[in-house]
Amino acid sequence: MSLPDPSSPPSRPDPMLVACLALSMLLSSLGTSIANVGLPAMALAFDAAFPSVQWVVLAYLLAVTTAVASAGRLADLIGRRRLMLAGLAWFTAASALCGAAPGLWSLVAARAAQGVGAAVLMTLAMALAGEAAPKGRAGSAMGLLGTMSAVGTALGPTLGGALIAGPGWRAIFLVNLPLGLLAFWLAWRHLPQDQPRATQAPVRFDRLGSALLTVSLAAYALSMTLGKGAFGPLNAALLAAAAAAACLFWRVESRSAHPLLRPAMFSDAGRSAGLAASALVATVMMATLVVGPFYLAGALGLDAARVGLAMSCGPLVAAVAGVPAGRCVDRFGARPMTLAALGAMAGASAALPFASDAFGVAGYVIALVVITAGYALFQAANNTAVMAGAGGERGAVSGLLNLSRNLGLITGASAMGALFALGAGTADLAGAPPQALAAGLRAVFLAAAALCVLAGAAVAAAGVTRPRAVQP
Structure with missing residues (x-):
């Protein structure tokens, strides 16, 4: 079988290659959403407290958060095909x-290993999709991955519930x-086969930079997730440790001959604005998942089944809208x-909060x-703009996009x-009166609107559609 030559843009994408990349993205997102529904069963199986099983x-x-940037850079060095196969x-x-897994902590360790693999899948799926897309069709490729x-996010709870009810949580x-x-x-x-590098000069993987970035991201993620909302x-x-490691990382990268992330990558205003917007918008989307269940149940009086139905509208709409969005x-x-x-x-x-007050569940869902x-x-537009012109650093840029999104979700x-x-x-949201929950909803979504305006201002100020091409 002959493999396509990545040096020349294809007239149309290989449907089997598209299926491979789509399935890889599905696996990584399914890994995020399917485990949540199994936590009660795991707590019972291992006789563990809920705070422990949350790990x-x-x-x-x-x-995933700590590995995405390193995975992208490693792919640029050793080859995307080779790393994608290893990641799968x-x-x-x-x-x-x-x-x-025979015990809870062996399961936690295996889940961490699974997350490293997922970081490779989501990073390289995006990098390879943009590379394989015909000229002028990058938006459609990004829309399909979205x-x-x-689909993985929406399918996880339903599929997980069915498997737990049947074979059990291990399934x-x-x-x-x-x-x-x-x-x-x-x-x-x-x-496609990996192409030889244009230069024969040896390029090393930045182990020190990778370690510092991992420490910084892990400390930041833990600072945002530990304590059940109390800071x-x-x-x-942890937040101070994350800042210190980030400063040291930047210092090391600016002096390294083979940096994990070249500081010059952030000199392009369009790319930097797109990464910042990705983090801000992910913060907004997490708001719908965090506050929705409390408001729908406590203020609008929905039972658990109807809360789940209302919450599922979001992922379902995203699944339906992804491909048309890419075509736009x-x-x-x-x-634009x-x-x-x-x-x-x-x-x-x-x-949203005013529509919910006026029209109830219908206003919230609309x-x-x-x-x-x-x-x-x-997602389709911003990912296309940020990935454009990435050149030989396509893996690193894809890793940064996924990293910005994950940091936004955690924040x-x-x-x-x-x-x-x-x-x-x-702080007792489960027992709060409807008026209090409505006030909380207004605060959150007015802040979310402000974050979207801030993201739009950053993109508009950048004033470019496509970042300049950079050479590794």
Whole structure:
């Protein structure tokens, strides 16, 4: 079988290559969402307290967050095909270890390993999709990956619940084995061969920079997630450690002959604005997940089933809107669509609490649908703009995009949850009266609208549609 030559743009994408990348993105997002529903069963199986069993989810998120940037740079050095195959094999093997774990902490360790594999999958799926897309079709490729990510997020709770009710909680990890093997086979057959580097000069992987970045990101993520929303001395110490490691990382990178992330990568205003906007918008999207269940149940009186149905509207809309959003980007351009998406998200965020007051569940869901559709368009447009012109650093730039999104999600879970409690005037959200929950909702979504406006201002000020190409 002849493999496509990546040096010349294809006239149309190989459908099997597209399927491979879509399945890889599905696996990584499914790994995030499917485990949450199994926590009660795991707590019972291991006779563990809930704070301990939460590390099954936290370990995966921490591993993904700390590994994405290093995975992107490593792919640029050793080859994207080679690392993608290794990542699929690693993720599948780690999933098997999760399903066979004899104890809670061995499961947590296996989940951390699985998260490292997921970081490779999501980073390289984006890098390879942009590279393989025909000229003028990058937006459609990014839209498809956004769809698969949303499908994984929406499918996780439903599939996980069915598997737990049938074979048991171990099946939520073992289900990745046939999917991972299929993705590996597709990658082996259809990923283009890695091309030799243009220069023969030896390039080393920046181990010190990678270690410092990992320490900084892990400390920041822990500072945002420990303490159940209360920011105490431990959180402050972790945040200080994250800042110190980040400063040291930047100093090391500016002096390194082979940096993990070249400081010059951030000199392009368009790319930097896109990365900042990605983090801000991810913070907004996490707000819908953090405050939604409390408001829908406590203020609007929905039972658990109806809360789940209302919350599922978001991922479902994102799944449906991803591909059409990508086509809009290809037709109208990345920057105009980014600004249009942020405008729609800002307006819907500001309107959501008032629509909920006036029209109840219908008002909340309609506003949520607009926010989520706007997010699908933003992802397709912003990812296309940031990845354009990445050249030989496509893996590193893709890693930065995923990193900015994960940092936004982690920050949103902490900051938006704290703002909700502050607006409601109580930390006991489960027992708060409807008026207090409505006040908390207003505080959160007015802040979310402000973040969308800030992201739009950053993109507009950058004033470019496509970042300048950089050479590694």
